[in-house]
Amino acid sequence: MREFKNFVVVKFGGSNFKIADDYSKVIRKIREMLEFEKSKALVVVLSAAYGVTDKLIWAVNNFQSIDVHSFLNELYDLHASFLSSNDNGGYSQTNEELQYLKSKVFELEKIFDALKLLGKVPDFAKDLIVSYGERLNAYVVYRLLLREGLDFELRNPKEWIITDGKFGNASVLLEQTRALFEKGLSEWNANHSIVPGFYGSSKNGDLTLLGRGGTDYTATVLAYALNAEYVVLFKDVDGLLSGDPKIVKNPMLLDKLSYDEIEELSYFGAKVVHPNTVEPIKNSSIPLYICNFLEDFNLSKCTVISSEKHRSERCVKSVSFTDDVAIVQFFGANLGRVPGVLGEIAKSMAQAGLNIKFVITSQTAINLIVSKKDLPEVMRVSERLRLIEIEEVSYRTDKALVAVVGYGLLDTHGIAAKVFGALAEGKINVDMISAGACEVSMYFLVDAQNVKDAVRLVHKSLFEEKNN
Structure with missing residues (x-):
């Protein structure tokens, strides 16, 4: 495997994965990024498919009354249908892919059975269950990329991202995380990577979520740990706007903001990025681009967030x-x-x-x-x-x-x-x-x-x- 000169981190959110055809669009976008950055290792961070996190949270909240087997079958069928997506059309899942997917989905059955016996949901169990949305979606995209002949490695953030251990809304211990990456940099530098977002691991080894929208945070943590050239968050909007288009008339597209400005906006209401997104890249001055997933990739047409005031x-x-x-x-x-x-x-x-x-x-x-x-x-x-x-x-x-x-x-x-x-x-x-x-x-x-x-x-x- 060749060794790359630098890293670029890109993130795809849940709105990019609504139906099976969306996966073909994501694969094409990844191809576009690979062509644009031929000399760099691409790190692709993924959210759960649209609505899956909400389904998992609902299941946790109703663990006593749901038919677990039926719920997990629905979860499996959904992701199996996504595995049928490719640019050439047709139903392309292999038995190996489907068996692995089913085994991952039904790992949850034992967890739910244990919760019913226990009669409550400990915080660690909720975080573990909800993380499966990202895990399953990352596996689907990984298999689609391999099917297209693209060289990617599926990585587990639980092994690389160290958190403070706060269940549900953990913060990443940046220096300790970066130290891990420095030891394993050659592994990341050997090929491109697929990484499920939204979670890491405490010092004790417990899986901990990074809060809703935490995949943005995962992307910038990885950028910091790998000293990436820049980060791209693909959204279903053109970039950051002067106001919520559902409320104001003709909001203006913002071509640039500072780290301070986006931190204030995200902390007090704007939902375009997770509130902790900027922290990892701020001190390293790594630019963050917010780009429209549906447009051809062009950094000059995206909102850039940087140290420039x-x-x-x-x-x-x-x-x-x-x-x-x-x-x-x-x-x-x-x-x-x-x-x-x-x-x-x-x-x-x-x-x-x-x-x-x-x-x-x-x-x-x-x-x-x-x-x-x-x-x-x-x-x-x-x-x-x-x-x-x-x-x-x-x-x-x-x-x-x-x-x-x-x-x-x-x-x-x-x-x-x-x-x-x-x-x-x-x-x-x-x-x-x-x-x-x-x-x-x-x-x-x-x-x-x-x-x-x-x-x-x-x-x-x-x-x-x-x-x-």
Whole structure:
């Protein structure tokens, strides 16, 4: 086998694998990439087929009542049908392929049987079961590539990616992962690779998921560990847009963003990339391209995310939102100026493994903005606090957060006036504002029922009206 000079990492998401014919398109895209980068090793990272992760999560949540055998037969039939896809047409599965596929699918039967006896689903078991979506899809694509005469190796991320061991939403231990790759670099450099995304392994050897959308994260982790030239995420959109096309009119395609800008957008609502995607490649300045799967491959037509701090003519690059916010409010006389209170609150949350999105304080209140899923635990921790300064703790879940992101927006005259002027004209009240914590973004809270109107009005003011 020849030795390649460098690596390129490409990722295909679930939306690229909806029907059997889509697999032929993916194989053609991989051929296109191989032709474009003849001297480089291609590392292809794959999500589960469309809808399969949701099916597996549903099965886990209903493990007591489902007919496991029927469910697994459906899972097998689906992936067996994908194995029929090739560019020459016809039904091409071999007995060897089908037998192996069936054996992998029905590994889950023993796991489900054990869960029924146990009467509950331990976290490690849920992560293990849900990871099968990526495993099965990677095997299908791998076999299709071999059938086409393309030289690929199927690799197991459990052997290469080390995580912090947090089930369901693990973070990758980058330096330890990279050390593994340095020892095995010649193996990766010998041929092209197929890698299922979405999971890794803790130091103890437990399989741990990287959170929904975690295949993006897998791709950039591999890019960092292999010191890749660049990463491509193939999506079913042209790239990153100035707003959600389901909400705003005529969103603009963004040709470039910085790492900071995409981190802010993904953290507060934009679902184009996993929130941890940028972290592995940021310090190594590895470019990330978001490209339309249906278009001919051309990096100049993709959104590129890099270390460049590009300031656009409008300053604002995009408007995003999330309704996954809850406000936990601590009240007390002079609460805002008593030393140590906020620190004690934050320390207690950290010890419980809870993330605070951001904090807004006043003389008589401290407001924590957290994820709704964390609210019950946040309230439990809050009620255990023994601080005499805190007189009352309450929460709200009727708000949503709007993020306005772009270099220069905080020091450009008139941006804030346009944003809040548009909201005032639309009679939308703003509850809380956070600006200045990061040079590329500002956030504000509105009633959840008004959030889409708020995004629409702000986007119109910044991108659609004349004289912007």
